[in-house]
Structure formats: C-alpha cells, structure tokens
Amino acid sequence: MEQKNVFPRTHISLFVSDTSETVQFYDKFFNEGAAKVKEDYAKYELDAPALTISFIQNPKKVNAEVGHFGIQVKTKEELNDKLNLARGQKLVQLEEAETACCYAIQDKFWVNDPDGYEWEVYHFLGDLEQKEEKQAAACC
Numbered sequence: 347m348e349q350k351n352v353f354p355r356t357h358i359s360l361f362v363s364d365t366s367e368t369v370q371f372y373d374k375f376f377n378e379g380a381a382k383v384k385e386d387y388a389k390y391e392l393d394a395p396a397l398t399i400s401f402i403q404n405p406k407k408v409n410a411e412v413g414h415f416g417i418q419v420k421t422k423e424e425l426n427d428k429l430n431l432a433r434g435q436k437l438v439q440l441e442e443a444e445t446a447c448c449y450a451i452q453d454k455f456w457v458n459d460p461d462g463y464e465w466e467v468y469h470f471l472g473d474l475e476q477k478e479e480k481q482a483a484a485c486c
Contacts, residue, residue: 354396355396355397355398356395356396356397356398357397357398357399357400358397358398358399358400358415359399359400359401359402360399360400360401360402360461360463361401361402361403361404361405361407361408361409361461362401362402362403362404362405362408362459362460362461363403363405363408363460363461364403364405364460365383365384365385365386365387365388365401365403367460368388368401368403368459368460368461369383369388369401371437371459371460372388372390372399372401372459374432374435374437375432375435375437375457375459375465376390376392377431378390378392385403386402386403386404387400387401387402387403388400388401389401395417395418408461410461410462410463410464412463413464414456414463414464414465414466415463415464415465415466416465416466416467416468417465417466417467417468418468418469418470419467419468419469420469421469422453422469424469425453425454425455425467425468425469428455428467429441429455429467432455432457432467437457438455438456438457439455439456439457439458439464440455440456441454441455441456442454442455442456444471446474449473449474449475449476450470450471450472450473450474451470451471451472451473451474452468452469452470452471453468453469453471454466454467454468454469455467455468
C-alpha cells in the first residue's frame with residue numbers, strides 16, 4: 347500500500363529586518379514574485395518545492411543562527427539550471443561539487459539572504475556511512 351504524504355505543503359515564517367530588501371532578494375532567488383506583499387509582510391507560495399514562506403518585518407527578532415534551509419532538486423540538470431539563474435542574479439556565495447556533508451555526497455550551492463539566512467540548493471548523489479570530520483562543522 348502506497349503511503350501518502352500527510353504534510354503536502356510546508357510553511358516557514360521568518361523575521362526579517364527590511365521587507366523591501368527581503369522581497370528583492372527572494373524574487374530573484376525563487377524566480378517568482380511574492381503572492382502577497384505589505385509594508386511589513388511578504389508571502390511566497392511555491393509549487394516546487396511545495397512551500398509557503400512568509401517574512402515578517404521585526405528587526406529585533408531576526409535570528410539567522412537557525413542552521414540553514416535546504417532545497418533538494420531531483421537531477422543534476424535541475425541543479426545547474428538553478429545555479430545558473432542564481433549566478434546571473436549574483437546570489438551565489440559558495441559552490442560545491444561531490445562534497446561530503448551530513449552522511450551524504452552532494453553537489454550544491456549556497457546563497458545568503460539580506461538577514462544572513464543561509465539556503466542550500468543541492469542534488470543528492472549518495473549516502474556515506476561516516477561523516478567527513480574536516481567538513482562536519484561547516485555543513486552539519
């Protein structure tokens with residue numbers, strides 16, 4: 347019997363310093379405009395990944411020390427498409443090929459939004475039984 351995903355859409359809400367700067371960044375990163383924008387609020391409703399993400403302007407509560415957020419793509423071609431788009435927008439902070447991270451081998455790139463929230467876009471290549479100690483602190 348096939349199991350259905352009981353959570354078909356994920357919602358994330360983040361505090362940001364400046365809604366306008368945030369919208370400028372995420373319009374580029376997501377390659378689509380926000381579904382709703384107010385002076386102190388913005389919301390994106392993405393189909394791939396199935397994500398609703400909202401940004402609430404409240405500089406006192408910004409906390410980019412949450413680790414990072416990740417978007418997994420299914421193919422190397424899809425990763426390259428996303429990477430080329432991000433490069434064109436000058437968003438890419440770091441590119442990694444066949445990197446060992448968190449018990450996996452992945453191709454990936456990283457972007458940081460205006461408040462320092464880190465996003466990893468990656469293509470999973472395979473599992474590892476042990477973590478690579480030299481990279482464990484940086485990625486996990």
